[in-house]
Amino acid sequence: MLTFTPSGIYCPPGGFYIDPWKPVEKAVITHAHSDHARWGSNHYLCHPDTAPLLHLRLGPVDVQSLDWGEQLDINGVRVSLHPAGHIIGSSQVRVEHKGEVWVVSGDYKVVPDGISGPFEPVSCHHFITESTFGLPIYQWEDQEIIYQQIRQWVLDNQAAGYSSVLLAYSLGKAQRVISCLAPLQQPIYAHGAIANVQETLIQAGWNLTPVARVPVEPNRNQLKGSIVVAPPSADGSSWLKKFGPVKVAVCSGWMQVRGNARRRNVDAGFVLSDHADWNGLKTAVKATGASAVYVTHGFQAAFSRYLTEQGIEAQEIQTDYGTEEQE
Amino acid sequence: MRLFAELVQQLGSSTKTNDKLAALLRYFETAPEADTIWVIALFTGRRPKRTVSSTYLREWCIEQTGLPAWLFEESYHTVGDLAETIALLLPPPTNESSHSLQAYLEALQALSDQEVEAKKTFVLQAWDELNREERFVFNKLITGGFRIGVSQQLLVQALAKLVQLEQSQVAYLISGQWDPRQTSLQQLLDSSFAATDFSKPYPFYLCYPIEGVLAELGNPADWQAEWKWDGIRGQLIKRNGELFVWSRGEELITEKFPEYQGLLEALPDGLVLDGEILPFMEGKPMPFALLQTRIGRKNITKKQLEAAPIHFFAYDLLEWEGTDWRDQPLEQRRSKLEALVAQVQHPKLLLSPMVIFNTWEELAELRSRSREFVAEGIMLKKKDSVYQVGRKRGDWWKWKTDPMTIDAVLIYAQKGHGRRSNLYTDYTFAVRKEDKLLAFTKAYSGLTDKELLEVDAFVKRNALEKFGPVRTVPAELVFEIAFEGIAASSRHKSGVALRFPRILRWRKDKTVQDINTLEDLQQLLQQFGNDKAD
Ligand SMILES: [Zn+2]
Ligand SMILES: [Zn+2]
Numbered sequence: 001m002l003t004f005t006p007s008g009i010y011c012p013p014g015g016f017y018i019d020p021w022k023p024v025e026k027a028v029i030t031h032a033h034s035d036h037a038r039w040g041s042n043h044y045l046c047h048p049d050t051a052p053l054l055h056l057r058l059g060p061v062d063v064q065s066l067d068w069g070e071q072l073d074i075n076g077v078r079v080s081l082h083p084a085g086h087i088i089g090s091s092q093v094r095v096e097h098k099g100e101v102w103v104v105s106g107d108y109k110v111v112p113d114g115i116s117g118p119f120e121p122v123s124c125h126h127f128i129t130e131s132t133f134g135l136p137i138y139q140w141e142d143q144e145i146i147y148q149q150i151r152q153w154v155l156d157n158q159a160a161g162y163s164s165v166l167l168a169y170s171l172g173k174a175q176r177v178i179s180c181l182a183p184l185q186q187p188i189y190a191h192g193a194i195a196n197v198q199e200t201l202i203q204a205g206w207n208l209t210p211v212a213r214v215p216v217e218p219n220r221n222q223l224k225g226s227i228v229v230a231p232p233s234a235d236g237s238s239w240l241k242k243f244g245p246v247k248v249a250v251c252s253g254w255m256q257v258r259g260n261a262r263r264r265n266v267d268a269g270f271v272l273s274d275h276a277d278w279n280g281l282k283t284a285v286k287a288t289g290a291s292a293v294y295v296t297h298g299f300q301a302a303f304s305r306y307l308t309e310q311g312i313e314a315q316e317i318q319t320d321y322g323t324e325e326q327e
Numbered sequence: 328m329r330l331f332a333e334l335v336q337q338l339g340s341s342t343k344t345n346d347k348l349a350a351l352l353r354y355f356e357t358a359p360e361a362d363t364i365w366v367i368a369l370f371t372g373r374r375p376k377r378t379v380s381s382t383y384l385r386e387w388c389i390e391q392t393g394l395p396a397w398l399f400e401e402s403y404h405t406v407g408d409l410a411e412t413i414a415l416l417l418p419p420p421t422n423e424s425s426h427s428l429q430a431y432l433e434a435l436q437a438l439s440d441q442e443v444e445a446k447k448t449f450v451l452q453a454w455d456e457l458n459r460e461e462r463f464v465f466n467k468l469i470t471g472g473f474r475i476g477v478s479q480q481l482l483v484q485a486l487a488k489l490v491q492l493e494q495s496q497v498a499y500l501i502s503g504q505w506d507p508r509q510t511s512l513q514q515l516l517d518s519s520f521a522a523t524d525f526s527k528p529y530p531f532y533l534c535y536p537i538e539g540v541l542a543e544l545g546n547p548a549d550w551q552a553e554w555k556w557d558g559i560r561g562q563l564i565k566r567n568g569e570l571f572v573w574s575r576g577e578e579l580i581t582e583k584f585p586e587y588q589g590l591l592e593a594l595p596d597g598l599v600l601d602g603e604i605l606p607f608m609e610g611k612p613m614p615f616a617l618l619q620t621r622i623g624r625k626n627i628t629k630k631q632l633e634a635a636p637i638h639f640f641a642y643d644l645l646e647w648e649g650t651d652w653r654d655q656p657l658e659q660r661r662s663k664l665e666a667l668v669a670q671v672q673h674p675k676l677l678l679s680p681m682v683i684f685n686t687w688e689e690l691a692e693l694r695s696r697s698r699e700f701v702a703e704g705i706m707l708k709k710k711d712s713v714y715q716v717g718r719k720r721g722d723w724w725k726w727k728t729d730p731m732t733i734d735a736v737l738i739y740a741q742k743g744h745g746r747r748s749n750l751y752t753d754y755t756f757a758v759r760k761e762d763k764l765l766a767f768t769k770a771y772s773g774l775t776d777k778e779l780l781e782v783d784a785f786v787k788r789n790a791l792e793k794f795g796p797v798r799t800v801p802a803e804l805v806f807e808i809a810f811e812g813i814a815a816s817s818r819h820k821s822g823v824a825l826r827f828p829r830i831l832r833w834r835k836d837k838t839v840q841d842i843n844t845l846e847d848l849q850q851l852l853q854q855f856g857n858d859k860a861d
Binding site for chain 1: 339340341342346392394395397398401402405406407408411412415416749787793
């Protein structure tokens with residue numbers, strides 16, 4: 001019922017696409033990351049929590065929203081959304097037609113992070129899964145342990161007279177890092193990209209910690225030893241100079257491997273991911289009970305071969321997702 | 328072990344030398360002395376003998392995790408380091424506890440004459456009591472190679488601070504032959520103890536790559552120029568009636584070069600020479616590839632001795648009649664050296680000749696002809712310089728020749744080792760052979776992050792075929808490949824092997840029509856290579 005076309009995942013009977021990477025007439029969107037929610041389509045369908053983020057990203061586009069578990073009939077195809085636990089509003093898309101059920105995972109993680117909603121396993125015949133961290137070397141520690149490490153790192157930096165810069169992707173990771181830092185009861189300075197997302201979400205009714213905007217002309221030493229959250233692209237920018245001597249950390253699942261951390265040339269790497277780890281991917285696939293699995297962006301070759309050897313028919317699918325580093 | 332694991336983690340992640348120094352000092356101040364002596368040994372390359380093979384480590388990890396072997400290999404390929412791969416794959420420890428670094432190292436040594444089963448029991452038990460960071464260093468102790476961003480110089484600096492000695496003295500004390508199992512920290516860093524070790528070399532003084540323009544160096548008459556040979560930098564020592572040869576890597580390699588034994592009779596006692604170990608025939612040094620055939624072999628055949636007759640090209644004199652001459656100006660050391668070589672008159676001991684020049688322009692012209700002399704470039708040494716320790720700016724400079732280059736097209740790509748694990752960063756390049764393409768080298772580094780992402784996207788979008796982890800791509804992207812040397816090779820389809828190949832730049836201005844041909848490579852080989860590399 002779903003096919004893989006040059007424009008993206010397409011549903012012929014329903015006449016709509018899911019997370020298309022080319023402009024189409026009707027697009028169902030799993031979540032607001034830019035590789036999944038692309039510019040140029042005429043109509044978008046997504047979860048109500050994704051809608052304001054879509055507007056923030058894409059401007060005034062036509063968005064229809066659908067709550068988790070609510071059903072919508074599109075040309076005889078029954079469409080519903082289910083929490084994916086990846087970022088705020090992130091959803092799996094379930095489509096049903098003539099008794100056949102497909103689920104498109106989008107990006108997901110199975111362990112709740114306290115913000116993005118708990119992942120819900122959805123039974124289906126065909127499951128399209130991501131595989132960003134589809135190798136057994138990726139096994140995450142508990143969020144609370146990492147959070148403690150981050151807070152300790154910040155306090156150590158302050159004791160030594162440094163500001164702490166945490167590099168985190170502006171939508172998703174940044175909200176988690178900010179909530180991790182909130183118990184320190186200090187102003188959290190955010191780069192514009194992150195402040196925009198945070199304010200949009202607070203306006204939409206989310207109970208999130210507000211961030212401090214950076215003063216245009218700070219007094220000398222005013223920002224020394226402060227806490228800063230910035231997108232990875234801000235690393236090495238002159239914007240960071242305002243904060244005096246800094247220590248920089250990357251918060252990303254890629255930090256699991258030393259070589260990656262070294263290559264980023266930062267002072268610390270915290271393994272914090274919005275994607276399922278190896279065990280998470282395996283659990284999620286098994287829980288769907290799907291007899292056919294399609295593996296997209298990530299380690300698709302390894303993960304699909306592994307599933308096949310475990311008796312689950314799986315194949316790898318080339319997509320345009322995951323081209324940017326917004327893990 | 329926890330302290331040591333933390334140290335390794337800090338050294339690996341800190342980007343500033345001062346932070347590394349602070350981490351080392353903190354470690355030395357808090358760790359037990361018995362562990363400290365091992366850390367000095369490990370960080371100066373005195374790795375204990377390997378008692379467990381990595382094949383077994385692999386096997387046991389696969390067994391413990393229940394993963395298919397191919398998935399282990401795939402993981403290893405992504406991580407790029409066996410010790411780390413295993414540390415990441417193993418299930419969490421069930422019996423957490425940690426012994427001292429010394430305890431693990433000595434237990435590992437004690438395994439050397441044990442059965443495989445005993446080794447396995449020990450390794451599995453250690454895995455089950457160590458956390459992820461500790462497991463990584465534990466595995467590293469077995470597989471070796473603690474290359475974690477600590478230079479010998481930094482270690483020396485930390486120790487010098489710790490024991491309040493001059494850095495040059497510490498560097499000398501920790502060099503040479505000593506066994507961490509039989510040496511206490513006090514013995515190691517006590518100069519009266521060191522005096523009894525006759526083999527002890529001096530720490531090498533290394534040239535710094537030249538920066539800026541030559542004219543800034545001032546008057547050419549203040550400088551001595553020499554060819555920079557492409558051999559093994561070494562020290563030749565005769566003390567107490569014995570001859571010792573050390574490599575720059577602080578390896579005692581006396582046995583590897585039996586041709587030097589003739590010098591034992593000829594040289595005076597209490598002598599240390601600094602120079603280059605180099606094969607030499609018919610008045611000319613021979614390419615490095617030939618020397619390579621001699622390193623790493625236990626037994627040297629007569630044929631090898633004849634094919635690569637090793638000589639010692641003396642640069643400098645560091646000790647004379649048992650007295651340390653390193654504080655004398657270079658000019659004086661050199662004239663003593665010249666007198667010595669002339670007097671000894673041994674065919675294996677040659678004086679590395681000075682390059683005579685009057686102006687910087689003349690020197691630049693000579694440097695551009697380095698390859699004709701089978702040299703890598705030029706070394707410039709201040710005539711009044713003392714012999715320092717390590718790589719220092721100011722008095723000694725090296726000025727290498729520009730690398731050879733070839734324009735080639737990308738034909739295969741593979742995901743990187745230990746780099747951003749999900750990116751295609753390892754490339755194979757081809758030159759043209761008549762109307763076909765011929766793969767001739769791999770190259771990894773040299774692109775900017777942005778370019779890497781661009782090439783990665785190209786590979787992901789255009790991959791034609793796959794062979795395991797390798798992707799074939801359309802021959803479209805042209806790169807300029809630089810390399811330091813070229814040798815004939817029967818193991819390569821192209822018939823040539825390159826030394827230190829790397830990507831110099833992406834030639835977006837060129838198409839596959841513009842790349843170099845196999846004949847171009849063969850011409851370089853004729854000009855600069857040798858014809859019996861392997
Ligand atoms: Zn995403
Ligand atoms: Zn994605």
